[in-house]
Structures are given as C-alpha cells and as structure tokens.
Amino acid sequence: MNKLKALLPLISAAAAEIVALAVPDSSLHQKSAHPYFAYLIAIVTVVYYIAAILYAHSVKKSGKVPDNPPFYRATFVAGAVLFFNLLNLVTVKLALLPTLYFPSLDRVFGALVEDRELILKCIGFSLSLLIKGVLGGLILGFSMGIAVGFSKTAAYWMNPIIRFLGPIPSTAWIPVLLVLFSKASSASAFIIGISVWFPTTVLTSSGISNVKNSYFEVSSTLGAKGIHKIFKIGVPAAMPSIFLGLFNGICGSFVALMTAEMIGAKYGIGWYVNWQKDMMAYSNVYAGLIVIAVLFYLIITLLFKVRDKVLGWQKGVIKW
C-alpha cells in the first residue's frame, strides 16, 4: 500500500508527460518555443523524489516518528500533477476554454523563462519598495506604540490621531501623496508604510497596556529602571501582540504594494501583471501571478519562522 503511494506521483507525472508530448496541440493556440510544461513536470518529479528519499533517510536515522510519513505528501503531489495535466488537456490540447484568457501552460511557464530578466528586475524593484515601506511603517508604528503604551501624555495626544487616521485605507491617500511627493516611488513606499503602521501601533500599545502590572513591580524590586521596564519587561511581554500587529501589517502591505505599483511605477511585479494585462499577454499575467504567490509565500513562511523563534517561550499558547 505504502509502496503504491510512493509511486503515485511518478505515475501521475508519466501520464502528464504522455499527454503533453504525444497528444497534438490545438491549432487555435499560439505555438510555444519549447514544451516548457513537460520540462517542468520532469524537473518537479526528479526534485520531489530526491527530496523524498533524503527525507525518508533522515527520518530512519533519527528514529523519530515523523509528522508526515516518508514520501512526503505523495498523494497530494500526484493530485496536483493530475490537476495540471487536466488543465493542460482542456487548454492547449482541446481548446475548451477561451484561448486568449487561458493560454497554454507551455506559454505560461515559458514566460517565466523567456521573460526572466524583466521579471527579476521587477522582483528587485518590488522587494526594495516593500522593504522601504515596511521598515518605515514598522519603526514608526513600533515607537508610537511604545510611547502610547507607556506614557499617558503620549496616549493623550496620539490616540485620537491614530484612531482618526489609522482606519483610512492606505490607498485612499494616493491623490494626496501624488501632490506631496515628487517621486512616485516615495509615494508608493508611503502607502505601504501607512498600511503597516496602523496595526503595528495599535497592537504594540494595547499589548503593552495589557502587561501584568506585577511584572513591572517585580522588576523594580530587582533594580530595574525606566529603560529596563520598557525594553526588558514591556516589549518582550507584549511581543505576542506586537507580532500579531506585524503580521497584519505585512499582509496589508502586500495589497498596498500592488496598488502602489499602479501609480507611475516603472517596474515592479504588480506593475508587470497590470502592463501585461493591458497588452493582452495573459500567459505573462499568469507568470506574474505565480511569481507574486511564491514571493509572498516565502515572506510569510519566513515570518512564521521568526515568530516561532521569538515567541517560543509561549509554546502551546499561540494558535495562529
């Protein structure tokens, strides 16, 4: 049974290869320079089996019972390959879907390969914009949150501002920002910054005000002064809440990034998708979407890893 399971991805991949290479393409579809889909399936299969065998080995060696049985998610991989196989069949092979909006998988994956220079440049632009905006919003949000959480005066003056300006969707600022900033990229970074700033400020300050007072009291009987109380008690104790704010902010920043790239940007992955759509190059649109998905997936995964490291002390408490 397990043996059969391990073979499922291989069987599914073989079927996909046969369909891709042996069944003739519909004449309604534009020709692709190479059978990129067939290449991709071959590469995925080889990589999958190498990884799965290495994983099975390491499991055997450590003697631990793994969360996932050896041949990691074999059925899922087989199923995913089957899905793309069917998609390939109904698009390029049978032309059952409108050919303009549903280009062949060869051309979608081909766009990733053939347009790689521009795509890489766009990724670089998007990332630098994202980092600038997120860092700015984070630093401002974090310091305002700390100020509001610790100082009554700061809370008195800043809370109304936060509550009034915070809920405005960051993209609603666009008309104002275009006037305020001469450079479109500064305006874009600002939009991203705002979207990160609000949740970070609110959750940092509320996290700090919810810290058990006795932690501050204990620390003062141990000789802690003001600065220690902020950075050795308040901030670490509020970290779960701060992280939640950061997480919300980052998710919001993705939306902001896509919108920001539509205001006069020259490059960027959101701009790429939009531009390709205007040119009716849907294979490139899908390629762009794949890049966006992978990029954001990696960022979120990284964030979860950092969270596990920083918030390891409350294991069993966190459930998000």
Place this chain on the structure above:
Amino acid sequence: MVGYIRFEGVKKNFVTLEGETVNALSGVDLEIKKGDFVCLIGPSGCGKSTMLRLLAGLDTPTEGSIFINDTKVTKPNYDRGLVFQDPNLFPWLNIYDNISFGLKVRKLFGERKKDVNEFIELVGLKGFEKSFPHQLSGGMCQRASLARALIGHPQALLLDEPLGALDAFTRMNMQDELLRIKKEQDMTMIMVTHDVDEAVYLADKIVVMTPRPAKIESIIDVKLSQPRDRNNPEFIRLRSEILQILDFAGKEKEVEYTI
C-alpha cells in the same frame, strides 16, 4: 535603640473602582531590628500584603511614613527584595535568565555570573536552567522566584506567603534554607504567613494582626534559640498563645456581627 525599619503611624486607604474607600491599614507603628526575622500573621484582609507593598515602595502610605536605615521609603529599590505570593516569573525568560535578571539590570552579571548556578542549585532547580516557567510546577516556579530575589543580596527580604504553594517536605527544607541565608548574609526578613507553626519556627518577632480595623493586635518576641524543635514545650506554648489571640480576635468580630 531606634529600629532599622520603622513604620510610624502608617495608614493606607484604597479607593475602589466603585468609589468606596477601603481602609487597608489603620495606624501601624512597628520597629524591626537589623537581622531580625519577623513574621506577619493574621486572617486575610488584615493588611499584611499592604504592609509589605508599602515597605517595598510599590505603594505610598496615605498617612505616616516608613523608614529604612533612617531613610524614608519613597520608591522600590533592590535593597528591598520582594517575593510575591504568585511567583510572577517573567514567562518570556527561561529559569536561568529569570534568576539573573536583577544582576543584569544592575550590570553585576559579569562579576557574579557564578552565583547564578549557585542559587539555582540552592533552590533545587539544577537541570531546569533552560526551561521556561510554563514548563515547571507552581512550587518550582516559587523556588525560582525566591532565588531571583535572593541573588541580589537585598538588605531586607520581604516574603508574601512564599511557601504556601509548596508541599510539606519542600516547605520545611525551604524554611531551613531561609534561616541559613538570613544568617549568612545578615539579612532582615519579613514574611507573611498563614501558618502559626511556620511563624514560631522561623521568627524572632511575630506580629499578629487583625482586620476591621486592620491593625497590629500584638507583637510577640520569640526567645527560643535556633535551630528550633517543634516539640519543645515553649514552642507549643507560643503556638497556642498565638492561636488564642487570633481566635479571640475572631470571636470579638462574631460578637460585633450579632449585635
């Protein structure tokens, strides 16, 4: 001789959220000698914790003042260590970092690093240095919080029912450890307890308190030499004397209620 720690006409009122005034302490005068072990005993609500918090500097008296070494207490400092009833370990730090917290904020960690392991061993937590508070039992956390307060060598250690959560055996061990540390470091210890036996075993001076109004009912000097034998006739006599005072205070209140 003027006491090392002095409460002079100390009153404390709290205003509750509903706007009522609670009289948590009504006029306390008390002198404590340096190096004494003082136990505060009395039914709950008679202001024992309030007394410790005022001495620690976490609250300020409504009237009167508290002096330590002739200096008026105004704010908390590491010369008065406080162990709460609840261990209150910092959940984001492991046991080692919790215990060394005071040394670190006072920039003493470098020179006194080896003390940390010593105190971890003293409270029987060797092997749990890397554990986080949520992984330990209540008793273990309470011992860690004791080590965290002790490691800073406070001149006075204030203990609010610190041994309540421990099992009988560990509790007796910790009582002996406290006496040993007090002697070794020439510390003054003030401990709140519910346990008359514990008070007679540890204290040089037992302060019996009563609620409504919250005040000191009587102060008993314990002349027994250390180490004490729980079966010594004088020990037993003292215990019943204190129980009588507590019981009498209780009866008096009952009468008040029936009127």
